[in-house]
Amino acid sequence: MFYKIKTIILALAAFAGFTSSFAMSSPQSTGIVIQDPWVRSAPSNAPALGAFMKIHNNSNQNVKLISAYAEGYKDVQLHRTIDDGGMMRMVEQEFIPVTAKGKVHLKPGSWHVMLIKPEKVPAKGEVVLITLKFDNGSSQAVKFKVRKGKKMMMHHH
Ligand SMILES: [Cu+2]
Known part of the structure; x- marks a missing residue:
């Protein structure tokens, strides 16, 4: 029994060691970590898709996401949805700021990456590779999984 527990602990320790070394060798040495990247699924004739x-930003410096690129789209823009006197409107942004030791959540109704004029709208479950460029000189290619968006608002009758 004692041996069994010891084996499990050793296995856990080895696993933890593996995952932390894996994290260190990934391209996040700039301290910028992307979490839960996804593209909202859309009808096959959609003129644009939100990512x-x-x-x-785990670094000590403020950074800006300054551009995004994906193959198969006419343009990729940085957007923010704003409330313009009760009208929700998307406005193109020059950059998306991420403060030092901070984070920004790109989500429907807020900051997002806009994939414009797809050659072919990706289906649910497919992956869109988007390259993100930051003003600290780093860039990373991130796999965005296409999935259904949560319902954005509830209608009260
Ligand atoms: Cu947009």
């Missing part, structure tokens, strides 16, 4: 994620 969302959490950007964590």
